[in-house]
Amino acid sequence: MSVESIHVPASREQRPADLPVWQVRIGTRLSRAAAVAGIVLVAVLAALPAIASRNLIQDLIFVFTMLTLAQLWNVLAGWGGLVSVGQQAFVGLGAYALFAAIVMAGLDPVAAIPLAGLFAALIAAVLGPLLFRLEGPYFAIGSWVAAEALRLICAQFKSLGGGTGMSISPSELSQMFGLKAVQALLGLRPAAARDVLVYWLALLLAVLVTLGIYAFIRSRHGLALAASRDNAAAARSVGVRTARIRHLLWIAVAFATGMVGAVVYLQKARISPDAAFSVTDWTAYVIFIVVIGGVRTIEGPMVGVLLLWGLVTYLAQYGSLYLVVLGTLAILIMLFMPQGVWGAAARRWQVQLFPTQRWLGRSR
Amino acid sequence: MSGFDTIIEGVLLGGVYALFALGLSLIFGIMRLVNLAHGDLILLAAYLVLSATTALGLPLAAAALLVVVTMFVLGFVLQRLVLEPVLGDDILPPLLVTFGLSIVIQNGLLLGYGADSRRLQAGAFESSSVTLAPGLSVGLAPLTALVTAIAAVALLQVIFYRTSLGRAFRATADNPAIAQLMGVNERNVYAIAVGLSLAVSVIAAVVFGIRASFDPSIGPARLLYAFEAVIIGGLGSLWGTLAGGIVLGLAQAIGGRINPEWQILAGHLAFLAVLMVRPRGLFPARRT
Numbered sequence: 001m002s003v004e005s006i007h008v009p010a011s012r013e014q015r016p017a018d019l020p021v022w023q024v025r026i027g028t029r030l031s032r033a034a035a036v037a038g039i040v041l042v043a044v045l046a047a048l049p050a051i052a053s054r055n056l057i058q059d060l061i062f063v064f065t066m067l068t069l070a071q072l073w074n075v076l077a078g079w080g081g082l083v084s085v086g087q088q089a090f091v092g093l094g095a096y097a098l099f100a101a102i103v104m105a106g107l108d109p110v111a112a113i114p115l116a117g118l119f120a121a122l123i124a125a126v127l128g129p130l131l132f133r134l135e136g137p138y139f140a141i142g143s144w145v146a147a148e149a150l151r152l153i154c155a156q157f158k159s160l161g162g163g164t165g166m167s168i169s170p171s172e173l174s175q176m177f178g179l180k181a182v183q184a185l186l187g188l189r190p191a192a193a194r195d196v197l198v199y200w201l202a203l204l205l206a207v208l209v210t211l212g213i214y215a216f217i218r219s220r221h222g223l224a225l226a227a228s229r230d231n232a233a234a235a236r237s238v239g240v241r242t243a244r245i246r247h248l249l250w251i252a253v254a255f256a257t258g259m260v261g262a263v264v265y266l267q268k269a270r271i272s273p274d275a276a277f278s279v280t281d282w283t284a285y286v287i288f289i290v291v292i293g294g295v296r297t298i299e300g301p302m303v304g305v306l307l308l309w310g311l312v313t314y315l316a317q318y319g320s321l322y323l324v325v326l327g328t329l330a331i332l333i334m335l336f337m338p339q340g341v342w343g344a345a346a347r348r349w350q351v352q353l354f355p356t357q358r359w360l361g362r363s364r
Numbered sequence: 365m366s367g368f369d370t371i372i373e374g375v376l377l378g379g380v381y382a383l384f385a386l387g388l389s390l391i392f393g394i395m396r397l398v399n400l401a402h403g404d405l406i407l408l409a410a411y412l413v414l415s416a417t418t419a420l421g422l423p424l425a426a427a428a429l430l431v432v433v434t435m436f437v438l439g440f441v442l443q444r445l446v447l448e449p450v451l452g453d454d455i456l457p458p459l460l461v462t463f464g465l466s467i468v469i470q471n472g473l474l475l476g477y478g479a480d481s482r483r484l485q486a487g488a489f490e491s492s493s494v495t496l497a498p499g500l501s502v503g504l505a506p507l508t509a510l511v512t513a514i515a516a517v518a519l520l521q522v523i524f525y526r527t528s529l530g531r532a533f534r535a536t537a538d539n540p541a542i543a544q545l546m547g548v549n550e551r552n553v554y555a556i557a558v559g560l561s562l563a564v565s566v567i568a569a570v571v572f573g574i575r576a577s578f579d580p581s582i583g584p585a586r587l588l589y590a591f592e593a594v595i596i597g598g599l600g601s602l603w604g605t606l607a608g609g610i611v612l613g614l615a616q617a618i619g620g621r622i623n624p625e626w627q628i629l630a631g632h633l634a635f636l637a638v639l640m641v642r643p644r645g646l647f648p649a650r651r652t
């Protein structure tokens with residue numbers, strides 16, 4: 001229901017100066033209903049571990065973490081114009097920071113998750129100024145190079161398993177914060193309880209990241225970001241600090257991406273440089289989700305992740321063929337439905353559950 | 365003498381990287397398109413040459429020529445059917461389409477050829493070496509790679525600055541709308557550029573496939589080396605790209621000398637270092 005006003009000099013129509021002629025609206029009646037439905041859905045999902053099978057919980061951890069990564073990539077590349085093909089760098093860094101914190105520093109895994117995010121953000125802050133020297137499409141490959149370099153550097157740490165990776169033993173995770181409470185609450189074994197705990201963490205991250213991005217895009221900073229993407233020179237001329245807003249976005253996205261990496265690998269409990277920095281798992285899938293769902297919409301990644309989940313469930317057994325299908329589908333969508341499934345549906349039926357566009361209308 | 369060997373090795377390796385980079389540089393220069401599938405297309409070319417030599421029993425040179433023609437046509441069609449509709453002001457669609465293409469080609473090759481390492485057979489040529497100076501002999505294959513790279517750059521320079529096609533390339537790169545007013549068919553120019561890029565990539569693929577074994581998963585790494593060579597050398601200069609390839613090759617050879625695990629990493633770090641010190645590359649074009 002955010003309503004901003006633009007004051008127009010009321011010379012011709014002799015209106016009182018304090019009454020705006022034009023109003024900018026973002027919310028709709030449907031979006032308010034969607035917000036209520038969203039709250040109910042999140043509550044149901046939060047309560048789900050009480051009845052769901054362990055398989056479903058693990059599947060939903062995949063859905064939530066991929067959704068979070070997709071929302072993050074969408075804000076970075078879609079709204080921000082920073083098309084990164086190197087987001088696996090921050091998943092990997094977050095995962096490695098988590099393992100380092102647990103194995104070397106003996107920290108509690110749950111407490112280590114935000115630290116993992118901070119570590120990823122720190123590296124992003126260092127890399128950002130370098131990579132931003134590359135224009136548009138060159139930034140894409142530059143970020144990929146950075147991710148590869150970081151993968152090779154992580155493989156040098158022998159205490160973290162070197163090139164082959166390492167596992168965390170269940171006993172090291174048995175004292176994890178909240179684990180005993182979950183075990184007692186749901187009457188589960190430690191391994192299943194760990195999944196539930198990770199499930200809640202993943203759900204929490206997905207909700208916080210989605211809401212955070214939604215609020216950001218609807219704020220004036222979101223408008224400034226879109227302006228920087230569409231025409232940096234024009235944006236600067238009206239006072240938008242384009243370089244700063246992109247750099248901060250890059251760091252914030254790295255922070256959240258690092259936390260997702262930590263959560264994913266807390267569940268896997270096994271890490272290797274090739275897996276943690278995999279361009280297929282952490283960037284190709286994520287891009288697929290956003291493209292197929294709809295770039296520059298909040299709903300798009302949600303639709304996309306459900307489609308990916310369906311494809312993974314039925315096609316993943318076919319290995320390479322499955323990725324050929326995924327890639328072909330993404331190309332066809334870009335060619336014939338560039339707004340994605342949700343984007344096309346939203347345009348056709350004029351529905352927006354999480355509206356981010358602004359409408360200019362006469363105030364009543 | 366071993367330090368000197370490393371330098372020779374690096375320079376020769378740089379020839380291969382420059383060949384990887386030329387195709388990428390070409391279509392970026394003309395149509396501002398960064399082809400994320402470039403590395404996988406090089407691999408596709410290598411596999412096609414492999415098939416032409418093994419399945420059709422052609423000699424390597426004939427196979428390469430056949431694949432050059434095939435890849436040119438493929439590039440032309442690719443541009444017309446897939447890339448042209450997504451080219452525009454928004455950089456996202458072409459990047460995503462070429463990224464999708466990369467995934468499709470890589471996994472398609474995996475389906476067609478399996479994950480085993482392959483190599484192009486060039487007979488005695490592979491192992492023979494020439495003596496440049498007393499006590500200094502280099503492999504014939506790596507030397508050919510460097511000479512080929514130099515020849516390819518020279519040839520592209522001639523095409524760019526001495527032919528009407530090159531004039532159309534440069535005019536379209538500068539201003540597509542005005543080039544069209546002057547009677548240049550923009551669609552054809554772009555399609556020929558992509559075709560030429562892939563044809564050059566075949567040369568890169570053959571030279572690389574003789575020197576080293578390859579498997580379907582290494583395409584993206586070729587893209588990264590090509591890209592690093594372009595950026596280190598400086599955008600918009602083909603000779604710069606050759607120099608960039610050599611710098612990258614040197615960095616990898618020296619890194620690998622110190623510790624075999626550091627070879628690739630040293631290349632990436634050299635790239636990041638150049639980006640830090642000279643963001644426009646070592647030999648940028650005078651014209652911006």
